[in-house]
Amino acid sequence: MKNIFIIIYLLTGAWLLTAQDEKWPDVDKSTFDMIYYPENVAWRNYLGEDQRNISPKLKLTYSRPQKNGRVLFGDLIKYGSEWRLGANEATTLSTYVPVGIGDAILPPGAYTMSALVEDGFWTINFSTESGIWGSANRDQSKTVASIRYTVEMVPDKREDLAMTFHEVDDNNANLVIEWDGHRVTVPMDFNPIMFNNPDPSPMDMAHYPRSSAFTNYAEGDAKNITPKIQVTYSRPQKKGRNIFGDLLKNGDVWRMGANEATEIVVYQDVMINGTKLERGRYAMFAKLGATNWDIIFSKDYPIWGAHDRDVSKDIATVSVPVTQDDEVLEALSIMFEEKSDKLVHMHIGWDKTRVAIPFAF
Numbered sequence: 001m002k003n004i005f006i007i008i009y010l011l012t013g014a015w016l017l018t019a020q021d022e023k024w025p026d027v028d029k030s031t032f033d034m035i036y037y038p039e040n041v042a043w044r045n046y047l048g049e050d051q052r053n054i055s056p057k058l059k060l061t062y063s064r065p066q067k068n069g070r071v072l073f074g075d076l077i078k079y080g081s082e083w084r085l086g087a088n089e090a091t092t093l094s095t096y097v098p099v100g101i102g103d104a105i106l107p108p109g110a111y112t113m114s115a116l117v118e119d120g121f122w123t124i125n126f127s128t129e130s131g132i133w134g135s136a137n138r139d140q141s142k143t144v145a146s147i148r149y150t151v152e153m154v155p156d157k158r159e160d161l162a163m164t165f166h167e168v169d170d171n172n173a174n175l176v177i178e179w180d181g182h183r184v185t186v187p188m189d190f191n192p193i194m195f196n197n198p199d200p201s202p203m204d205m206a207h208y209p210r211s212s213a214f215t216n217y218a219e220g221d222a223k224n225i226t227p228k229i230q231v232t233y234s235r236p237q238k239k240g241r242n243i244f245g246d247l248l249k250n251g252d253v254w255r256m257g258a259n260e261a262t263e264i265v266v267y268q269d270v271m272i273n274g275t276k277l278e279r280g281r282y283a284m285f286a287k288l289g290a291t292n293w294d295i296i297f298s299k300d301y302p303i304w305g306a307h308d309r310d311v312s313k314d315i316a317t318v319s320v321p322v323t324q325d326d327e328v329l330e331a332l333s334i335m336f337e338e339k340s341d342k343l344v345h346m347h348i349g350w351d352k353t354r355v356a357i358p359f360a361f
Contacts, residue, residue, distance in 0.1 A: 030065040030087035037165035037173055057190055059094040060175070062086040064161045072180045073117060083115050084134035085177065086161060090114070093126065100192025101126065104145035122184050123148045149184045157181040201236040201258035208336040208344050229359060230265045231346070233257040235331045243351040244288065253306045254286050256348065257332060261285060261303050271360040272318045282315060292319050293355055323354045
């Protein structure tokens with residue numbers, strides 16, 4: 001036991017010695033700074049109730065070196081070299097909303113910044129690489145935007161590097177960088193044009209008659225074919241999941257697809273199992289059951305799924321039987337089968353489940 005205490009004492013004593021020998025850091029000559037946009041978000045806890053919940057759009061952290069009588073651009077910071085836009089750690093821009101910068105869009109995240117400095121212009125680089133000291137040996141493959149900006153010469157030869165956000169309007173602000181009479185302005189757009197990536201549940205369309213979708217290619221009498229039904233729907237994938245009874249439970253009201261509710265256009269009045277559906281445009285839903293689905297036609301559109309739908313806008317509801325097939329359909333599929341001149345079935349299939357809705361003209 002005595003030996004154990006000796007070991008503990010030695011270990012503890014060594015730690016205390018190390019801690020006592022540590023030196024508290026001095027204030028760095030290139031002081032660290034932080035700015036927000038909007039500026040007052042930094043002290044929102046002092047604001048009134050109407051502003052207390054404002055959210056930041058941008059935050060910039062950087063170290064602020066001083067000129068100290070040196071020749072900066074072209075000498076200390078040589079033309080053609082990449083500069084960290086400050087000192088010490090890499091300058092970091094945090095975006096809390098999508099931001100358009102030049103032709104690039106920065107999604108919400110953190111981006112280290114650097115500048116390729118030339119006489120008369122800088123190329124500002126934005127990178128997803130983090131935890132780096134300055135810009136030396138940085139991973140160029142992580143650069144997500146590089147935009148060239150003209151250097152404006154201003155009379156105030158500022159001693160310390162300074163950066164600020166300047167509001168232009170509700171959707172635009174400028175990041176202004178200034179040091180020793182050199183100013184660069186970086187416009188930032190908070191309402192950039194954004195294009196969606198392909199949806200994992202791609203949208204599709206089914207027509208009856210099928211040829212009515214391309215009458216401009218038809219010849220002779222086929223040119224006179226007119227559409228009777230058109231269905232627009234998104235096609236979710238099975239992806240190894242148990243769909244009906246598990247992912248989609250009996251009793252659920254389902255959008256019959258993904259994303260927006262499936263939408264059907266009937267170009268003339270039809271009968272479905274004795275229920276009349278007048279020509280028009282409808283959202284389609286299905287109340288699921290093990291042996292039957294209740295197909296609901298609604299004027300509550302456009303609508304994202306069935307959440308909180310307005311049931312007072314339901315126009316017609318018909319019940320159709322559910323069958324099972326041996327073939328597994330990976331993607332939800334809708335197609336039409338002509339039974340006669342006056343009867344067509346709209347088939348809905350996903351996984352092994354099948355439903356047919358009869359439309360009589």
